[in-house]
Every structure is written in C-alpha cells, then in structure tokens.
Amino acid sequence: MPKQNTILEIIQELLEAIFKALGYRQTRKRTWNQHVVPYEEGWAVRREGNKRITSKHRKQSTATTKAKTIAKRYDADVIIHRKSGGVRDRISYKED
Numbered sequence: 001m002p003k004q005n006t007i008l009e010i011i012q013e014l015l016e017a018i019f020k021a022l023g024y025r026q027t028r029k030r031t032w033n034q035h036v037v038p039y040e041e042g043w044a045v046r047r048e049g050n051k052r053i054t055s056k057h058r059k060q061s062t063a064t065t066k067a068k069t070i071a072k073r074y075d076a077d078v079i080i081h082r083k084s085g086g087v088r089d090r091i092s093y094k095e096d
Helices: 002-022 060-073
Strands: 034-039 042-047 055-057 077-081 087-092
Touching: 034 060, 042 060, 055 060, 060 077
Parallel strands: 034 077
Antiparallel strands: 034 042, 042 055, 077 087
C-alpha cells in the first residue's frame, strides 16, 4: 500500500503542475473589487462576492471615497452603481 500513496501523490503533484502551467488555479482568487450600491435610504460599499456591506453612507460621493480608499489598498476596482442598480462607472486601481 505505501507505493500506491506515493504514486497518487506523484500524480497529484504532476496534475497540479500541469494546471498551474496552463494558468488554472485550484482555489478561486479572492477579489477585492468594491461596489458602491444603493442601500436603504442611502448608499453602501460592498466587496464583490460578499452579501454583507462594508460601510453605509448617506451620500454616494462619501461611499465612493471609502470604496476608492479600499480599492487602492488592494489594487482593485471601484464599480459605481446607479440608483436603479445598473453600473454607472468603473475605476481601476490595478497595477498592470
């Protein structure tokens, strides 16, 4: 039995190397894109993929400023939504 474990480990390492060479990741990369979205009577900042909000604000401009601060820290994007929910603007702080 020890040989099977060794062979399985070698196969797994080989597959991981192949996937890595092809550009595939085993786990999804965490995104730090910040969305400025309508929330209750004001606006909120929410990280992409999160259900919970990061912060609440009365004005869209204040929420945008907060989102920009976070996005700059993580080299991410700020996606600003309209009151209707559609995307109004996108600002990128990613370093290429």
